[in-house]
Amino acid sequence: MVQIKKLNSADSNFNQALQQLLSFDTIMDESVDTTVAQILADIKARGNAAVIEYTHRFDHVHASSINTLELTRRELQQSLSTLPVKQRQALEHAASRIRSYHEKQVASSWHYQEADDTMLGQKVTPLDRVGLYVPGGKASYPSSVLMNAIPAKVAGVKELFMVVPTPHGEKNDMVLAAAAISDVDRVFTIGGAQAIGALAYGTETIPQVDKIVGPGNAYVAAAKRRVFGIVGIDMVAGPSEILVICDGKTDPDWIAMDLFSQAEHDELAQSILLSPDAGFLDKVAQSIDQLIETMPRKNVICAALENRGALIRVRDLEEACTIANSISPEHLELSVDRPEHWVDKIRHAGAIFMGRHTCEALGDYCAGPNHVLPTSRTARFSSPLGVYDFQKRSSLIQVSEQGAAELGEVASILANCEGLQAHARSAEYRIKA
Amino acid sequence: MVQIKKLNSADSNFNQALQQLLSFDTIMDESVDTTVAQILADIKARGNAAVIEYTHRFDHVHASSINTLELTRRELQQSLSTLPVKQRQALEHAASRIRSYHEKQVASSWHYQEADDTMLGQKVTPLDRVGLYVPGGKASYPSSVLMNAIPAKVAGVKELFMVVPTPHGEKNDMVLAAAAISDVDRVFTIGGAQAIGALAYGTETIPQVDKIVGPGNAYVAAAKRRVFGIVGIDMVAGPSEILVICDGKTDPDWIAMDLFSQAEHDELAQSILLSPDAGFLDKVAQSIDQLIETMPRKNVICAALENRGALIRVRDLEEACTIANSISPEHLELSVDRPEHWVDKIRHAGAIFMGRHTCEALGDYCAGPNHVLPTSRTARFSSPLGVYDFQKRSSLIQVSEQGAAELGEVASILANCEGLQAHARSAEYRIKA
Numbered sequence A, B: 001m002v003q004i005k006k007l008n009s010a011d012s013n014f015n016q017a018l019q020q021l022l023s024f025d026t027i028m029d030e031s032v033d034t035t036v037a038q039i040l041a042d043i044k045a046r047g048n049a050a051v052i053e054y055t056h057r058f059d060h061v062h063a064s065s066i067n068t069l070e071l072t073r074r075e076l077q078q079s080l081s082t083l084p085v086k087q088r089q090a091l092e093h094a095a096s097r098i099r100s101y102h103e104k105q106v107a108s109s110w111h112y113q114e115a116d117d118t119m120l121g122q123k124v125t126p127l128d129r130v131g132l133y134v135p136g137g138k139a140s141y142p143s144s145v146l147m148n149a150i151p152a153k154v155a156g157v158k159e160l161f162m163v164v165p166t167p168h169g170e171k172n173d174m175v176l177a178a179a180a181i182s183d184v185d186r187v188f189t190i191g192g193a194q195a196i197g198a199l200a201y202g203t204e205t206i207p208q209v210d211k212i213v214g215p216g217n218a219y220v221a222a223a224k225r226r227v228f229g230i231v232g233i234d235m236v237a238g239p240s241e242i243l244v245i246c247d248g249k250t251d252p253d254w255i256a257m258d259l260f261s262q263a264e265h266d267e268l269a270q271s272i273l274l275s276p277d278a279g280f281l282d283k284v285a286q287s288i289d290q291l292i293e294t295m296p297r298k299n300v301i302c303a304a305l306e307n308r309g310a311l312i313r314v315r316d317l318e319e320a321c322t323i324a325n326s327i328s329p330e331h332l333e334l335s336v337d338r339p340e341h342w343v344d345k346i347r348h349a350g351a352i353f354m355g356r357h358t359c360e361a362l363g364d365y366c367a368g369p370n371h372v373l374p375t376s377r378t379a380r381f382s383s384p385l386g387v388y389d390f391q392k393r394s395s396l397i398q399v400s401e402q403g404a405a406e407l408g409e410v411a412s413i414l415a416n417c418e419g420l421q422a423h424a425r426s427a428e429y430r431i432k433a
Helices: A014-022 A030-046 A048-059 A073-082 A085-103 A142-155 A173-181 A192-201 A218-227 A252-263 A278-292 A298-308 A317-327 A339-345 A360-365 A401-417 A421-432 B014-022 B030-046 B048-059 B073-082 B085-103 B142-155 B173-181 B192-201 B218-227 B252-263 B278-292 B298-308 B317-327 B339-345 B360-365 B401-417 B421-432
Strands: A005-008 A110-113 A119-126 A129-133 A159-163 A186-188 A211-213 A241-246 A270-275 A310-313 A331-335 A351-354 A391-398 B005-008 B110-113 B119-126 B129-133 B159-163 B186-188 B211-213 B241-246 B270-275 B310-313 B331-335 B351-354 B391-398
Touching: A005 A014, A014 A317, A030 A048, A030 A192, A030 A218, A048 A192, A073 A173, A085 A142, A085 A173, A085 B401, A129 A142, A129 A192, A142 A159, A142 A173, A142 B401, A159 A192, A192 A211, A192 A218, A241 A252, A241 A317, A252 A270, A252 A278, A252 A298, A252 A331, A252 A360, A252 B421, A270 A278, A270 A298, A270 A317, A278 A298, A278 A310, A317 A339, A331 A339, A331 A360, A339 A351, A339 B391, A351 A360, A360 B391, A360 B401, A360 B421, A391 B339, A391 B360, A401 A421, A401 B085, A401 B142, A401 B360, A421 B252, A421 B360, B005 B014, B014 B317, B030 B048, B030 B192, B030 B218, B048 B192, B073 B173, B085 B142, B085 B173, B129 B142, B129 B192, B142 B159, B142 B173, B159 B192, B192 B211, B192 B218, B241 B252, B241 B317, B252 B270, B252 B278, B252 B298, B252 B331, B252 B360, B270 B278, B270 B298, B270 B317, B278 B298, B278 B310, B317 B339, B331 B339, B331 B360, B339 B351, B351 B360, B401 B421
Parallel strands: A005 A310, A129 A159, A129 A211, A159 A186, A241 A270, A241 A331, A270 A310, A331 A351, A351 B391, A391 B351, B005 B310, B129 B159, B129 B211, B159 B186, B241 B270, B241 B331, B270 B310, B331 B351
Antiparallel strands: A110 A119, A119 A391, B110 B119, B119 B391
C-alpha cells in the first residue's frame, strides 16, 4: 500500500496542509559551493591543464591533451549509425517535431518610421556561441540533448558546444547520436564544475561561450550560479512536478501511471491529483497500489508519492483551476471534457496537457514543445526553454534632425530635473543644429 | 587637462591594453550580504512589524502601521499637479512615446493544428503582480519609473507596486508624478533590503509579487540576488557604458559631451570613442578639456574618463565594428555617414544610436526604447528591458487519438532507452485506446 496523502479542499486546515505539501527548501550545500569556487578559480587560472587534471581525478579519464577529449563529427555519426533502426527513427522523429514547433518561436527584427523620419526598432540576433551541459552516467538523457540543442540551432547559434563527462571512458551512444541529429558543432567529454568553468572562461583550446544551458548535479548547478553574469545561464531547476486535474472520467490506471511518470524521476518529485469525484480518487488510489508492483522504479516512485504526492478532493473543476494557479505547476494535465474551456482559466503552468490522450510523457519526448520547464512555482514569472532564450535584442534609434529638435527639448527638461547636465547639453546640441 | 587614455589598434600591445581597460571586477561585499541575509530572514519571519522597524532605523521615518507607509492615488495625482507645466508635459510626452514603442513588443498566444487534429501552441500571459524598486535620495530618477513601469503595464500586469524610500520623510514629487502617469497601482514608501523582502515574501499587508525590477544600491542588489527564484528579478546592472564610433565628421564638442553624459553617472562609468581619424581624436581631446570646466559634475566626469575612458584610433570603421562586438557595449553610437550600412555589422549592443543627431541622452529619456540595458558585456546574451520581461509562456499540447497512437510509439521507445518505464507505460496506454 502506497501511503499517499489524501486532502479535501473543504477541510478547515486545507490551505495549511497544501502549503506544507508544496514547501520545498533548496538547501545550498556550503561545502559544494566552496569546492566549486576553487575548481572555477583553478580553471580560470590554468585553463587546459586544470581541465585535464580534474577530468582525471573525477572521471578517471587520462588525457594527454585537451584535443583527445574532443569527439569528432565522425565519431558522433558512428554512434548514430550503431543505433538499432527503431531507436534511430524515434530520435529523428522526435527531433523533427521539436524543430517544427520551435521554428514558430523565431523572432525577427522590426522597426517603424515616424512622420518626421525618426526610425525606432529592435534588432534580433542569435547568440554567437552556446554551451550545452549533458550529465554523464545514468541521468544521461538523449531527449535532453534534443530539447536544449534544437532551439539553439533554430535560433541560428553558429557554434553550439556540448560537454558530457564519460566516467571511466564510458560513452552513451544514444546521447552522441542525439548530438549528431541536432547538429551540435563540437563535443568535449568533460563534465562537472570544470566543464562549466571551461565554457564560461574559455581555455587555450575551448573558446568562451555566451550562455550555458542544460541540467546537472549539485556541483554543476552551483558552478552555473557562480558564472552567471559572465555568461548567461538557463534556470537552475528544482524537482520535477505534475498536477493532474481530472473530472473522474479518465481510466484511473492512466492517471495513476501519469502520476508515476513524474514520481519515477526522483524521490523529491511531486505528483498531485485534483478531482471533484471522491469515488474516482479512491479508484486511482487502488490503481496506484496495483500498478506499483509492476514498476521497475517502484522504490523511487513510492518515496516520491509518500513524501510529496497527494490526492485532493476539490469542490468542482473551477476550484481545481484556482488551486492549480496557486501551485503554478511545471506540468499540468487537464484530463477533462472540453479542456479548451478550462485552459482559459489557467494563468500559471510550464506546460498544459489538454485532454485524456495527452499524457505528459508525450510532451517529454516528441510532441514538439520543450520539456525544459519552470519548476517550484517559477511558472508565475518564467517560460519553457525556447528559441527566445538563444536570441537577444538591441534597440535601434535613428532620430531625424526634426525629431532631434523636438525630443531634445524633452530630454533637456528631464535631464536637468535629474541633475544630469551633460545629458541635457548633449541633447541641446542637437536642437541648435 | 583630463588625462584620458589614448590607444591605437595598430600597437602590438593593443589587445592587452583594451582588456585591461574593460576589466571590471564586481566585488561582492561579504558584510553587505550578511546584513541583507539577516534583514530578509527577519522580514520573512515578522512581516509588517519588521518592515516598520527597519524603516524607522534606516530611513528615520516613524510609522504606527504599514498603512501609513502607503501613498494614495490622490497623493500621486497631487504630486503630478504641483509640477511646473513644462516638466509635466515633458514627463507625459516621454511616457507616451515609451508606451507607443513598447506596444510593438507585446507577444500573443499562438497555436497550430496538425493533419491528425493534434494542436500545439503557446499561451502568453502577463505576470500577475510586479514590484518596482525606486531608489530614494539623489539617485531617484523619474525616467527610471517610466522605463520600468510602462512596459509592465503594456504587458497587462494587473497589480504594479512601487517601493521608494523617503529618508527623513522627504518625497520626490517628480518620481511620484511619474508613478501617477505610468498607472502604478500602489506605492509604499519603504526601501532597502527590507522593501525587497516585503515584496518577495509578502507581509500581512503587502501581497507577494511575482517579479521585482528596478535599480538600487549594493544592499538592494544583494537582496534581489538572494530572493531570485522565489520571485523573478531583472538583471543586476553594472556601471553604465557608452561606445562611440565616429568617422571624424561630427562636431567634436558633440562627441565630447556624449562621452560626458555617460561619465557623469558615476566614477566607474565607461566612455570610449573609436575613430580612424587621428586628427579628430585630438580635437575631441581638446573639446573635453574646454568643456569639462563648464560641467557641474566635473569631478565625477574627470574620474570616470581618467579611470575607465579611452580615445582609440582604429584602422577603419570596419575594425571599429569588430572591436564594438568584442566590447558588446550597453550604448553604442554610430556617429557616421550611412549608419544603416554599419548597423548590419553590429551583433552585440544594448542599444544602437544611429546617426549624428541621435545622442544617447535622447534614448535615455524620450525616444521610446527602454533605457534599462545590458551592461558589462552581457549584451552578448541579454536584451533591453521590455514587455517580454512581464509576459510568460505556457506550452499548449492537445494530442488527438490518432496523434497519441503515433506519438505514443516514439515516446515509448525513447523512454525505455532512458530507463523511465512509467513514462513508457503512460504513453502506451494512449496507444491501445
